[in-house]
Amino acid sequence: MIYRVAKKENFVVLDKGFLNDDQLSWKAKGLLTYMLSLPDDWFFSLADLATRSKCGREATARIVDELIQTGYLQKIQERTKDGKFGKVEFLVYEAPALAAMPSTGNPSTAAPQTEKPTLLNNELLNNKLLKNIDDDKQSAPSVYHFYEQ
Numbered sequence: 159m160i161y162r163v164a165k166k167e168n169f170v171v172l173d174k175g176f177l178n179d180d181q182l183s184w185k186a187k188g189l190l191t192y193m194l195s196l197p198d199d200w201f202f203s204l205a206d207l208a209t210r211s212k213c214g215r216e217a218t219a220r221i222v223d224e225l226i227q228t229g230y231l232q233k234i235q236e237r238t239k240d241g242k243f244g245k246v247e248f249l250v251y252e253a254p255a256l257a258a259m260p261s262t263g264n265p266s267t268a269a270p271q272t273e274k275p276t277l278l279n280n281e282l283l284n285n286k287l288l289k290n291i292d293d294d295k296q297s298a299p300s301v302y303h304f305y306e307q
Contacts, residue, residue: 170195173252176230185213186224190231193250202248222248229254 172194177187192210193202208218225231230251236244 175253179228179254181228182230183221183224185217185221186228186230189218189221190225190250193231193248194252202250203246 172191176182176190179187182190189207193200193207204215204219204222207222208215211218213221222231222233226233230253232249232251234247234249236247238244
């Protein structure tokens with residue numbers, strides 16, 4: 159049985175998708191819930207997150223790494239004008255974002271494909287179907303009719 163409190167203030171609305179993600183540990187689900195409960199413009203740092211629970215810095219870093227690996231967090235390392243590392247910024251996502259994010263890393267160094275790729279063979283196109291529709295209707299086929307066939 160679940161006992162709930164009446165919510166008039168101090169509550170958060172979340173998409174429950176990440177709570178059912180089997181790739182996330184309970185700790186990662188808890189930290190992500192905490193992070194999503196804060197205002198959208200909240201600045202996260204590893205040191206601050208570590209002080210807000212019983213987990214130490216190393217344990218918190220492992221949980222953050224898990225969230226990065228599963229696409230719920232993105233870590234951006236800023237550089238100062240003289241090229242040194244600056245502050246680290248975390249972007250928090252309610253759903254995994256890695257697949258949707260364009261790659262900004264270096265291109266693959268694997269050997270490129272040297273063969274000619276197979277080209278489209280026009281003989282394989284279904285021109286007969288188009289001709290039959292045209293003969294039946296005495297007009298150009300509509301896209302709808304083409305796909306219906």
